[in-house]
Amino acid sequence: MSEHLDSFAMAQQQLAAVAERINLDPNVHEVLKSPKRELTVHFPVSMRDGSIKMFTGYRVHHNLTRGPAKGGIRFHPETDISEVKALAFWMTIKCAVVNLPFGGAKGGVACDPRQLNLAELEDLTRRYTTEIAILLGPDKDIPAPDMGTNGQTMAWIMDTYSMLKGTTVPAVVTGKPIAIGGSEGRIEATGRGVVTIARETLLSRGNQLPDSTVAVQGFGNVGAAAAKLFYRSGCKIQAVSDVQGAIFNQNGLDILNLEDWVKKTGTVVGFPESEPLAPEELLYLPVDLLIPAALQNQLTGENAHKVKARYIIEGANGPTTPEADKILNDKGVVVVPDVLANAGGVTVSYFEWVQGLQSFFWSESEVNAKLEQIMVRAFGQVNAAAKKHNCDFRTAAYIVGVGRVAEAITALGIFP
Numbered sequence: 001m002s003e004h005l006d007s008f009a010m011a012q013q014q015l016a017a018v019a020e021r022i023n024l025d026p027n028v029h030e031v032l033k034s035p036k037r038e039l040t041v042h043f044p045v046s047m048r049d050g051s052i053k054m055f056t057g058y059r060v061h062h063n064l065t066r067g068p069a070k071g072g073i074r075f076h077p078e079t080d081i082s083e084v085k086a087l088a089f090w091m092t093i094k095c096a097v098v099n100l101p102f103g104g105a106k107g108g109v110a111c112d113p114r115q116l117n118l119a120e121l122e123d124l125t126r127r128y129t130t131e132i133a134i135l136l137g138p139d140k141d142i143p144a145p146d147m148g149t150n151g152q153t154m155a156w157i158m159d160t161y162s163m164l165k166g167t168t169v170p171a172v173v174t175g176k177p178i179a180i181g182g183s184e185g186r187i188e189a190t191g192r193g194v195v196t197i198a199r200e201t202l203l204s205r206g207n208q209l210p211d212s213t214v215a216v217q218g219f220g221n222v223g224a225a226a227a228k229l230f231y232r233s234g235c236k237i238q239a240v241s242d243v244q245g246a247i248f249n250q251n252g253l254d255i256l257n258l259e260d261w262v263k264k265t266g267t268v269v270g271f272p273e274s275e276p277l278a279p280e281e282l283l284y285l286p287v288d289l290l291i292p293a294a295l296q297n298q299l300t301g302e303n304a305h306k307v308k309a310r311y312i313i314e315g316a317n318g319p320t321t322p323e324a325d326k327i328l329n330d331k332g333v334v335v336v337p338d339v340l341a342n343a344g345g346v347t348v349s350y351f352e353w354v355q356g357l358q359s360f361f362w363s364e365s366e367v368n369a370k371l372e373q374i375m376v377r378a379f380g381q382v383n384a385a386a387k388k389h390n391c392d393f394r395t396a397a398y399i400v401g402v403g404r405v406a407e408a409i410t411a412l413g414i415f416p
Contacts, residue, residue, distance in 0.1 A: 007086035007296055013322045015089070018398035021389065028406045032092075035085050036061045036103075041131035045124045048117060055124060059107040059132040061141065062088035065408040068139055069105030070095060070346060070353075072146025072175075073153070075124075079108035083296070090317055091346070093401035094339040098378045100350045105141055107132065113148045125153050129160040136161055138171035138357065144349045145175040147220070147295075151187070155180055171356035174349035183352035184364035185371065186345075190315070191225025191293075192368065193344015193375050195233065198289055198313045200379040201336050201393075210234030213252075213287040215309070217241050217279075218294030219268050222315045222342065224259065226291055231255035235289070239282045240268055246282045247274035284308055292319035293342075299324040307333060314338040329392050337394040339401060340382055347374050 012033060019029045038060040044052045058081055061069045071091040084106045092104030109128055113121055135141045145154055154173040158180065161172045170181035178184065185192075199209045212235045216223045219242040227237050236252035244267040247253070254273060261271045269276070283290065283299065286308040292298050293315030299307065301323030312328065312335045314320065320328070320335060328335050348371055355361050362370075378400075386396035 006082050007318060008082045008089070010297075010318065010321060011086040011089045014394070014398060015402070017322070018395055018402050021391070021395060022399055022403065024402065024406060025410070028409050031409055032063065032089075032402070032405065035088055036064060037135075038081065038085060039132060039135060040081060041128070043127050043131050045120065045127055047120055055109055055111055055128070057107070057109040057128045057131060058084040059135050059141070060084045060088040060105060061135070062104040062106075063092045063405060063409075064103035065405060065412060066096060066103055067101035068103065068137075069135075069141040070100070070102035070144070070349065071105035071107065072144045072345075073107040073109075073149050073157075074146035075109050075111050075113045075121075075148035075153075077110060077112045079110045084108050086296075087317055090339055092405060093398060094343050094346060096401040096404040097339050097382065097397050098343045098347055098374055099404065100346065102142075102346070102350065105143075106146075107143060108146070111148075121153075122156055125156040126160045129157045130164065133161060133164055136172055138169060138353070142171065142349070142353055143173050144345070145221070150221070151175055151177045151182060154182075171353055174352040174356075175345075176352070181352075181356050183348055183355055183367060184362065185367035186348045186352055187221065188225035188229070189348035189367075189371060190222045190342050190345035191227075192229055192371060193347065194222065194226045194291060194293070194313055194315045194341055195229040196344065196372060196375045197336055197341045197379055198230075198291075198311070199233070200376060200383075201311060201313065201334065202288075204379075204383055205334070207288075211236065212289055213238050214289045214291065215239040215282050215285045215287045216291045216293060216315075217282055217298065217319075218292070218316065219262065220293070222345075223291065223293035224262075226293060226315055227255050228259065230289075238287060239277055239285055241277075241279050241282050241294075242268050245269040246277040246279045247271050248277040248282075248285075249274045289313060291315050295319070297321055299328070301327065304328050305331070307331070309333065312336065314341045317342065325392070325394060335392065335394060337397050340378060340393070340397045343378065344371055344375060347371055 087106035176182035290309035296318035304324035
């Protein structure tokens, strides 16, 4: 359903648009146009049927001016170097928007984790870790979970890296299980950030979160957590989808019952308190809030004119193409970009990293309070930039983020 658009080309378009808007120093623009380094690895994994299969993995550092590299690792069949470079770029901007002391990174392996058993997944993860270990370290590059990976994946990465170093290194990854140094509140942090930003966006326009209608594309880690928090905030969740299909209920889905259904069946499809919905139709429902929390390039120049939602809060990375952005802005749809809307995950990853370095841990309520403070502050700064420059939220977020990175690049200068 998505138009063909190279992910990194899309990211560069977004950078070029804001560079022109803020008269960015051409030298700084030149630095930001390219990643600092990109590593591609090909490695074998012994499958349980006795065969050996080759996999391709990536790790990209976009810019490290503001601190060590931070970014998730995804296991997905369509992962390629262009996607990983774009995601690393967006991480650079995202960390700067919420003012975290990190640069942007991203990694991934082209694989379908659903086609691998647990032992194969562990072997793949550990071998991939050894291949990219030259880049990793708590003061160099700190991975986190992303699409197709989770706390267990991070535990394997941490253990493999620790074995290579000869000592336990909890701060080398974030998104770990609590038992080995993970942070309270990390699992639902991205979804919680999405809901916080949605609330602040509505408030800035004189509206309230309770009784708002919501459609959530993607019922994975981000979408499911966001849906539950929207539900608890008094919203009416009319539709949700996953990779197998979509469901709809005009009067609102009971998200707690839906969670139980998904645990039993592995999908939202067939939920008794719903009717089936064509997955693409979810994007066109006349709801207050549309939450794309699945893949990139879901809203494109081909379908953006069908969108009837008043607000789009990007739970996924890069779900809206530049062409779609223009159509949506012309229609008066408020789009809150990924680099702000889904920054809750990296924010609590920052908390986990700090806790790991200090071996001093915070309660879930403390984590959630600190997350709320950072997200509300970041929204206020982006909203102020939007008013000052008379622009949309994506442009405003890039003005804030690129501005901070540019300031750091200028301050440090070029070595030698």
